[in-house]
Amino acid sequence: MSAPKIIVHADADLLARAVAARLITRIVDVQAERGEASIVLTGGTVGIALLAEVAASPARDAVDWAKVDVWWGDERFVPEGDADRNALQAREALLDAVPLDPARVHPMPASDGPDGDDVEAAAVRHAAELRAAAKPEDPVEAPSFDVLMLGVGPDAHIASLFPGLPGVLEDKRTVIGVHDSPKPPPTRVSLTVPVIQAAREVWVVAAGEGKAEAIRLGLATGTSPSEAPVSTARGRTETLYLLDRAAASRLPG
Numbered sequence: 001m002s003a004p005k006i007i008v009h010a011d012a013d014l015l016a017r018a019v020a021a022r023l024i025t026r027i028v029d030v031q032a033e034r035g036e037a038s039i040v041l042t043g044g045t046v047g048i049a050l051l052a053e054v055a056a057s058p059a060r061d062a063v064d065w066a067k068v069d070v071w072w073g074d075e076r077f078v079p080e081g082d083a084d085r086n087a088l089q090a091r092e093a094l095l096d097a098v099p100l101d102p103a104r105v106h107p108m109p110a111s112d113g114p115d116g117d118d119v120e121a122a123a124v125r126h127a128a129e130l131r132a133a134a135k136p137e138d139p140v141e142a143p144s145f146d147v148l149m150l151g152v153g154p155d156a157h158i159a160s161l162f163p164g165l166p167g168v169l170e171d172k173r174t175v176i177g178v179h180d181s182p183k184p185p186p187t188r189v190s191l192t193v194p195v196i197q198a199a200r201e202v203w204v205v206a207a208g209e210g211k212a213e214a215i216r217l218g219l220a221t222g223t224s225p226s227e228a229p230v231s232t233a234r235g236r237t238e239t240l241y242l243l244d245r246a247a248a249s250r251l252p253g
């Protein structure tokens with residue numbers, strides 16, 4: 001696992017623009033090397049704002065969008081057309097505006113999908129989709145994503161792995177159903193820590209004073225995953241904490 005690097009921007013708007021520029025550059029670089037790239041999106045305030053910044057950037061046309069695989073770190077388990085869905089928000093912010101190959105877009109199941117409101121079956125279905133996309137050399141039964149982005153909650157959750165819930169300790173399954181989430185909606189689907197830590201690059205993106213304590217915990221030595229799931233956010237080759245000044249305000253120095 002790689003040691004986290006911290007990059008601080010002046011405010012939330014600049015953070016979203018800077019992460020958008022970084023994402024475009026990273027996708028272009030990976031495509032130059034391998035022809036295709038895989039990214040994992042996050043929901044939440046900054047996660048969606050940065051996608052809107054990608055859409056607004058003239059540099060977005062440097063990406064070969066037809067060769068980008070798009071996945072999600074977590075999803076609110078609500079019907080397909082519900083405005084709470086991270087996938088719907090991402091489509092509106094960016095995905096509908098770029099020429100993606102629909103076969104390479106992998107939203108997590110909705111509660112009106114083939115498994116109905118059975119979130120455990122939905123998690124198993126999505127795990128099968130990840131397994132099918134994995135290569136023999138991948139360390140878990142999921143692709144080794146090029147860039148996996150994570151928002152963080154004020155309670156230090158990442159994806160839908162919340163403090164005090166068992167999901168953050170899951171070490172076998174790649175996808176879990178989440179029940180009784182403290183943040184609504186209560187039922188969710190989430191990638192697990194082994195998949196997150198198998199990604200090549202993990203970017204934690206956070207803005208605002210409300211995230212400062214979570215960020216401090218995520219970077220402190222000895223934090224337990226159950227106390228602060230964000231402390232598990234580490235990539236194999238790169239871990240970036242991309243913050244605004246307020247979110248970085250409790251970091252030493």
Ligand SMILES: O=C1O[C@H](COP(=O)(O)O)[C@@H](O)[C@H](O)[C@H]1O
Binds near residue numbers: 046154160
């Ligand atoms: O519910 C969620 O929350 C987190 C963080 O969201 P924010 O609005 O506090 O930035 C997000 O990372 C996650 O994907 C989402 O489902």
